[in-house]
Amino acid sequence: MRRDVYLDNNATTMVAPEVFDVMLPFLKDRYGNASSMHSFGGNVAKDLARARHQVAELLGAENDYEITFTGSATESDNLAIRGITSYYKDKKHVITSTVEHPAVLNLCKQLEKEGYRVTYIPVNSDGVIDLQQLKDSVTDDTAIVSIMHANNETGIIMPVEEIGAFLKERNVIFHIDGVQAAGKIPVDVKKLNCDLYSISAHKFHGPKGVGALYVKRGSRMRPLIFGGHQEKSRRPGTENTAGIIGIGMAAELALAHIKDMPHIEMLRDKLQNSILKTIKTSTVNGLNVPRTPNTLNVSFEFIEGESILLYLDKEGIYVSTGSACSSGSLEPSHVLRAMNIPFSKIHGSIRFSLSRYTTDDEIDYTLQVLPNVINTLLTISPFWDNEKKEGKNTIE
Amino acid sequence: MWEYTEKVKELYTNPKNVGKIEDADGVGYVGSVVCGDALTLYIKVKDGIITDAKFETFGCGSAIASSSALTEMIKGKTIEEAERITNSDIVEYLGGLPDQKIHCSVMGSEALINAIADYRGEKPQVEDEPSGEIVCHCMNISDVQIREAIHKKGIVNIDDMMEHLGSGTVCGTCIPKIEDIIEEEKGRCSVQTDRSCNDSMTNLQKMKKIEDVINNVIRPGLKRDGGDIELIDINGDDVSVRLMGACSRCMTASMTLENFVQEELRKSVSKSIVIKHV
Numbered sequence: 001m002r003r004d005v006y007l008d009n010n011a012t013t014m015v016a017p018e019v020f021d022v023m024l025p026f027l028k029d030r031y032g033n034a035s036s037m038h039s040f041g042g043n044v045a046k047d048l049a050r051a052r053h054q055v056a057e058l059l060g061a062e063n064d065y066e067i068t069f070t071g072s073a074t075e076s077d078n079l080a081i082r083g084i085t086s087y088y089k090d091k092k093h094v095i096t097s098t099v100e101h102p103a104v105l106n107l108c109k110q111l112e113k114e115g116y117r118v119t120y121i122p123v124n125s126d127g128v129i130d131l132q133q134l135k136d137s138v139t140d141d142t143a144i145v146s147i148m149h150a151n152n153e154t155g156i157i158m159p160v161e162e163i164g165a166f167l168k169e170r171n172v173i174f175h176i177d178g179v180q181a182a183g184k185i186p187v188d189v190k191k192l193n194c195d196l197y198s199i200s201a202h203k204f205h206g207p208k209g210v211g212a213l214y215v216k217r218g219s220r221m222r223p224l225i226f227g228g229h230q231e232k233s234r235r236p237g238t239e240n241t242a243g244i245i246g247i248g249m250a251a252e253l254a255l256a257h258i259k260d261m262p263h264i265e266m267l268r269d270k271l272q273n274s275i276l277k278t279i280k281t282s283t284v285n286g287l288n289v290p291r292t293p294n295t296l297n298v299s300f301e302f303i304e305g306e307s308i309l310l311y312l313d314k315e316g317i318y319v320s321t322g323s324a325c326s327s328g329s330l331e332p333s334h335v336l337r338a339m340n341i342p343f344s345k346i347h348g349s350i351r352f353s354l355s356r357y358t359t360d361d362e363i364d365y366t367l368q369v370l371p372n373v374i375n376t377l378l379t380i381s382p383f384w385d386n387e388k389k390e391g392k393n394t395i396e
Numbered sequence: 397m398w399e400y401t402e403k404v405k406e407l408y409t410n411p412k413n414v415g416k417i418e419d420a421d422g423v424g425y426v427g428s429v430v431c432g433d434a435l436t437l438y439i440k441v442k443d444g445i446i447t448d449a450k451f452e453t454f455g456c457g458s459a460i461a462s463s464s465a466l467t468e469m470i471k472g473k474t475i476e477e478a479e480r481i482t483n484s485d486i487v488e489y490l491g492g493l494p495d496q497k498i499h500c501s502v503m504g505s506e507a508l509i510n511a512i513a514d515y516r517g518e519k520p521q522v523e524d525e526p527s528g529e530i531v532c533h534c535m536n537i538s539d540v541q542i543r544e545a546i547h548k549k550g551i552v553n554i555d556d557m558m559e560h561l562g563s564g565t566v567c568g569t570c571i572p573k574i575e576d577i578i579e580e581e582k583g584r585c586s587v588q589t590d591r592s593c594n595d596s597m598t599n600l601q602k603m604k605k606i607e608d609v610i611n612n613v614i615r616p617g618l619k620r621d622g623g624d625i626e627l628i629d630i631n632g633d634d635v636s637v638r639l640m641g642a643c644s645r646c647m648t649a650s651m652t653l654e655n656f657v658q659e660e661l662r663k664s665v666s667k668s669i670v671i672k673h674v
Contacts, residue, residue, distance in 0.1 A: 304432060306456035307408065314409060323456065324432040332432060347432045347454075380414050380460065382425075382436040382452035 005317045005362040009203075010152050010180060010295060010353035016205035019249045023207065026242035034239050035230065044241055051248025058251035059178075059197055059214050060188035068213045068231045069244050073179045073200030074103035075224075076213040077146070079235065080175040080196040081107055083221030084144045085116070088173075091143035097121045097129045097158070098338040104146050104177055105334075117141075126289045127156040127339045135166055144173045149181035149197075153322060153335040153351055154286040155295025157185065164193030173219075179203055183254030184261065184292040189214050201243070205355070206250030210243030260356045265293035267363050268354055272296050274367050279374050283345065285336060294354040297322075299336075299345035302384045303377040308350055311373040317366055322349040344383075400457060401491035407461035412468055413450045420450075424511030426503050426522055433459045433500065437466070437507040441515055446470050446478055451507075458490075458497040465489045466504040475512055481505065495567030498534040531573050534566030539577055546581045550667070554578070602665060603630050609664045610637070614657050625657065628674050635661060636672040 006014070032041035034048050052064045061067060070076045081104070085094065096108050098120045108118045119137045121129050129147065138145070145167055150157045160176050167174045175196040181187055183204030189197050197214035201207055215221065215234070227236030275282050275298055285297040300308060305323030312319055322333030324347060336346045352366075378384040400408075417438035427434030433455030440448035449467040453460050465486050470478045483501040487493050493501060506522040513521045531539050541561060545551045551560055554575055558564050564571045597605065610627050618625055618639075628636040637657065658671040 302454065304455050304459070307460060310408060310457045343432070380411065380452060381454050382434055383454055 003316050003362075003365060005366055007352045007354060007358070007362075007366065008318045008320050009355040009358075010155075010351065011320055012202045012208065013205045013355055014357060015202075015207055015246070016250060016253055018253060019206055019246050022249045023242045023246045026245050030241075034241065035228070048239060048241065048244055051244045051251075054248035054252045055199075055212050056214075058182060058187065058255045059199070060190055061214050062190065063217055065232070066214055066217055068215055068234050069239065069247070070211040070213055070235055071209060071240070073177070073198050073203075073211040075235075076198035076200070076211045077101070077103040077175075077177055078107055079213055079221075079224050080198060080215075081111075081144055081146055082224055083234075084173050084175070084196075085111065086222045087220050088143045091141050093117045093119070093139060093141040094143055095119045095121065095134060095137050095145040097123065097134075097147055099123050099127065099129070099151055099335045100146070100148055101152055101177060101179065104148070108146075121147075123338050125340050127151065127154050127286050127335070128289055129158055131159055131162060134163060138167070138170055138172055142172050144175055146175040146177065148177040148179075149187070150178075150185065150292045150295075151286075151335060152180045153333055154297045154339075155180070155291035155353075156286045157181070157290045157292065160192055160194070168193040180292060180295075183251075183258075184294055186258055189216070195219050201247035201250050204250050204254040207243050207246040210240055210247045212247060257356050261293045264354050264356060264358065267358055267360065268294060268296050268352075271352060271354075271363050271366065272298070275370065278367075278371050281374070281378070285339065285341060285345075285349065294358075296352040296354075297336075298350050298352070299341065300348040300350065300374055301344055302381045303348050303374065305348050305350055307377055308348065308373060311377065312350075312369065315369045315373070317369060320351045320353075322351070323347045398458070398494045398497065400461075400494070403465075403489075403491045404458055404461040404493065407464040407490070408457040411453075411460050411464040413464060413471075414452070415450045416452065417448060417450050422511040422513075422515030424507040424509065424514060424520070426506045426510060427454070432456075433503060435459065435463050435503050435507045437463070437504075437511045439470070439511050439515060441475065444474050444476075446473055446475065455500065455503075456497070458493050458500040459503065461490055462486050462493070462500045462504040463507075466508060470508065475515070478508060479512060481508060496533055496569075498566050499536045502536055531577070532561075532563035532566075532570045534570075535562045537561050537563040542574055542577050543581055546578060552578055552582060597666075605665045606630055606635060606661060606669075609661055610657075613664070614660050617656065617660075633666060633668045634670050634672055636674045638674055 030044060032044045034041055034045040036042060049064070052067045055067045056064045070079060081094070092115065094108060094111055094116055096104055096118065112118050121134045121137065123129050145163065147158055147160060147163055149160050164174055174194045175198070176192060176194045178187060178197045179200050180203065182199040195216045196219070198211065200211045223234050223236065225236060230236050230239055272284055276284065279300065281301040283299050285299060305321030309319055309321050322336050324332040332343065332346045333349065336349055417440055420438040421441040422439045424437040434453070435455065436452045438450045439446050449470050451463040451467055453463045469481060469485065469489055483498070483505040486501040486504050487498065509522055510520040513519065529539050531537060531542060542557065542563060545557060545560055549560060551557050554564065554571060557574055557578070564574055607627060610625060615625055623639060623641040626638045626640060628638055658669060661669045661671070
């Protein structure tokens with residue numbers, strides 16, 4: 001029986017019903033402008049303050065004013081990096097990694113065009129960035145180091161705590177792109193010793209179009225855009241009230257549900273181990289290192305990811321792929337390439353990402369459908385036949 | 397999510413003619429596992445007519461659909477008729493493909509060309525993959541091909557490039573990238589190959605360049621024959637020179653100028669240079 005199984009929660013998540021409920025009044029009757037002097041608007045400001053506190057709690061920020069609301073995590077990343085580089089004009093060096101999200105990577109490429117030197121720290125074959133090389137790359141000219149907390153494609157967790165401790169000692173500004181970590185693993189900006197931390201609401205059951213940036217007290221930076229006094233002029237423009245109320249509630253729920261993560265991890269491991277056992281052409285990317293508990297990236301050799309995705313889609317299972325064919329740019333995953341995974345495995349890579357709403361039944365259904373999909377595509381593949389002759393069998 | 401037509405969806409979910417023909421009369425292979433799609437096409441031919449066709453594909457939904465469509469299209473056709481099938485015919489059969497997936501149909505027509513070549517006992521006509529990085533994914537054109545067109549054909553604007561290579565003519569997203577490559581190559585004027593250098597030079601740069609070529613290339617050449625040359629004036633593309641020594645009285649002076657000096661300057665500086673003897 002066909003059903004809808006959403007396993008693409010690293011792309012976006014369902015809005016939690018509680019989040020929807022608290023947002024709704026701000027799209028209807030409570031349309032006041034938080035900057036207004038009258039109580040109709042002024043009361044909205046109180047709700048925004050509460051949302052700011054909820055987000056501060058999720059990140060372990062000491063002060064609510066350390067949270068700046070933005071329009072997306074992409075904006076948060078840009079505000080963090082550009083905000084710092086445009087303040088510290090004399091420093092012309094930026095450090096990041098080869099596996100960052102395009103929101104950081106493409107900004108760094110732009111900075112290079114503007115005359116900055118950017119060091120892209122590589123990852124090892126397990127997908128973890130080279131800590132020593134990062135340490136060696138820091139100079140007096142380094143304006144900012146920007147590293148992701150967890151990778152969106154593989155879920156691999158980066159050694160941000162060690163990086164934070166080192167950079168604090170060297171007095172270098174540290175930005176963490178925490179989009180894939182917040183709500184999935186505990187986050188404590190104080191423990192991480194970071195100056196800036198970016199998140200996005202829709203990755204943890206909040207609405208789209210709202211992000212946040214933690215900016216440590218006393219940080220010096222310039223805004224990206226100029227206007228009114230909103231967000232202390234760091235991000236001017238009338239507040240997206242419904243969105244901000246939404247991210248606040250989503251943050252509160254995410255913090256409360258961190259305790260569910262072992263259950264999600266159990267479901268993920270069940271999916272993973274069963275795939276590895278039944279499908280001989282499969283390998284898990286990032287198997288040997290700490291990962292976010294909800295993410296599973298599997299390569300199926302000899303077949304192509306988009307066709308796997310489309311066949312699963314037909315059965316109501318929604319996943320994503322690192323294959324070249326399915327990306328808008330037609331480039332295969334830069335993350336898997338950075339890990340030196342052979343192209344034959346990158347093109348057949350599938351990401352399953354679970355959420356706290358994923359059920360045991362849904363995983364069972366996926367495990368029931370998947371082997372047939374893989375088998376069908378193997379029979380079409382021109383590469384499979386030779387392997388079969390060598391005695392590799394797929395389904396047991 | 398790509399917008400696939402119903403026909404495409406139907407063909408990738410239930411592809412027709414999947415598999416091998418063990419005693420095929422022609423086999424065409426294109427693509428590779430590295431670039432993310434590959435297609436093997438098998439044909440069976442009797443009395444010049446394709447009686448059977450099968451395929452194996454490593455690729456996305458539209459690659460499977462294109463391959464399946466191709467096998468249906470060529471069955472029952474003569475080799476000559478099949479040869480006339482282009483990638484556009486495959487796209488039409490499928491009711492259209494997303495712009496960025498046009499290359500899947502190109503792969504189909506290339507596999508067909510190779511299968512027919514194999515049937516005739518010829519070498520594959522289409523190379524697996526152009527070298528370099530693919531810039532235009534729709535038409536499968538690499539940066540190497542674009543750079544070659546800049547230097548060998550002197551193509552220095554995007555419109556000419558689109559006409560010459562077909563790159564950027566489908567979805568158009570690669571146009572800024574092609575323009576970047578053109579800019580980059582124009583900057584490499586030390587290559588001194590064609591008018592691309594001319595187009596990017598200021599007047600001063602051009603004058604210096606002309607002087608350089610005369611002093612370092614042309615004069616040594618003339619001196620070998622006991623002659624010499626003096627640069628008198630440069631006015632736009634008109635370059636006035638005076639021949640000296642053995643050359644100045646030589647009956648073939650004008651030929652020397654035109655053939656040698658003008659040729660050298662046109663090659664190294666600008667195609668529109670005209671030499672004037674004063």
